[in-house]
Amino acid sequence: MSDLSIKKGFHDAHRLSVAPMMDWTDRHCRFFHRLMTRRAMLYTEMVTAPAILHGPRDRLLAYHAAEHPVALQLGGSDPLELAKAVQLAQPYGYDEINLNVGCPSDRVQSGCFGAILMERPQLVAECVAAMQGETDQPVTVKCRIGVDDHEPETMLPQFLEIVAGAGVTHFIIHARKAWLKGLSPKENREIPPLDYPLVLRMKQHFPELTICINGGIDSLDLARDLLGQGLDGVMIGRAAYHDPASVLLGADALWGDAPSQTALEVAAAMRPYIAAHLEAGGRLHQITRHMLGLFHGRPGARAWRRVLSEGASRDGAGLEVYNAALAQLGPGAVVT
Known part of the structure; x- marks a missing residue:
């Protein structure tokens, strides 16, 4: 398979994806979801780089072959640790390695990774460059539009420009700010207002990048609408978990395929x-x-x-x- 066809297949899979969700998108959940859609990209729960380096690697990384296309989401902020984690994950054959720059939980903040890294785009650039050195698979980034009192209109394009400068061409943007002080992780998924127009402007400003959107998307109709406005992909989270049939059984129609099963x-x-x-x-x-x-x-x-x-x-x-x-x-x- 040529590099061009690999790249095309990778981007096509991201027309619709199921978000990485802690305690939810484990291997059993992904196998179940794959029965409903042959096409959508599936993501693991976030796995920290130290866990892969020092923990039960096979339990963390093994999965069923039927899950492809499937992406591994990593958490971390140490370029050397992340590079080693990617190296150790290589034999498992993930289709994509994704860096979490969006999770707002206290545990993530204390480890200096997740959404807090949006304040340190140069460090993120160093992390993804190190990760890319250990894999031929795409390295992508999932982020927020901003954090705390930072202005998203300024913060987000600066972040994208710096990280894209390290070679990342694919971003999944959760269209909400993350408030690292004062809101719980659950509140951070619901209270900060959605700003879809800002994400659409980022696609217009960076047409060479693959920009996917996440946050509050609860139906295939809304996914089609956002794709029709020029975004490259839509990532659905809780709706795909709580009402999977309504979201995933018809998902392959986004690629022109008929639903495969009831x-x-x-x-x-x-x-x-x-x-x-x-x-x-x-x-x-x-x-x-x-x-x-x-x-x-x-x-x-x-x-x-x-x-x-x-x-x-x-x-x-x-x-x-x-x-x-x-x-x-x-x-x-x-x-x-």
Whole structure:
């Protein structure tokens, strides 16, 4: 495959992506999401560079081959540590390495990475340059439009220019400020106002860059609208988790493809994956917790969630609990 076709495929995947979400987008969640969309780019939870260097590497980095295209999101601020983490991640074959410059949590701030790095764009440039030296895969950056009292109209273009100068051509911009003082991580996802026009202006100002937008996008209709305004990609977060069928089952239409499966077919396709996980000593809840919203809005959805929420975490819970949950959706829902 030529470099041009690799680059084209990489950018095409980002027409729609599912955001990295801590405690949510683990390997089981990504496998589940992949059954609903062949095309969208999936992201891991953020993994810190020190964790890869010193922690259980295989548990942190291994994933199912079916998840491709899949990106690894790293957290860190030490160029040498990040470079080593990328080197150690290379054998796992991720399609992209992403640097987190957007997370506002206290833990991230105390480690001097995440959104606080927007105040230090030159350090971010040094980090991504070091990371690029250890991989042929694209190194991308996910950031906010600004932090605290800094003016986004000034801060964001300066940040993009400096980091792009280090060779990054792809940015995912969460269209909210991060308030590092006074707001919790949850509040930082909801309270700072969205500024989509600013992100659109960044695409106009930097036409050579791939600019994707994140934040508050809750439907494919809104995703289509933003793509139609000239952005290169749309990243959807919580909506893809809480109501995955409405967002992901039709997602491949953004590439001109027809939906591949129904929600019930996805549930049936998950059964062998769940069985293999249980046989390997895993727990049912580790997978089904990501599936509670699969039937959102349809008859039986509440009972489906209740049966799984109450039964899947019990010791020894197996496919009988899964089947009982499916049975709440009506005759014919349980297909073995």
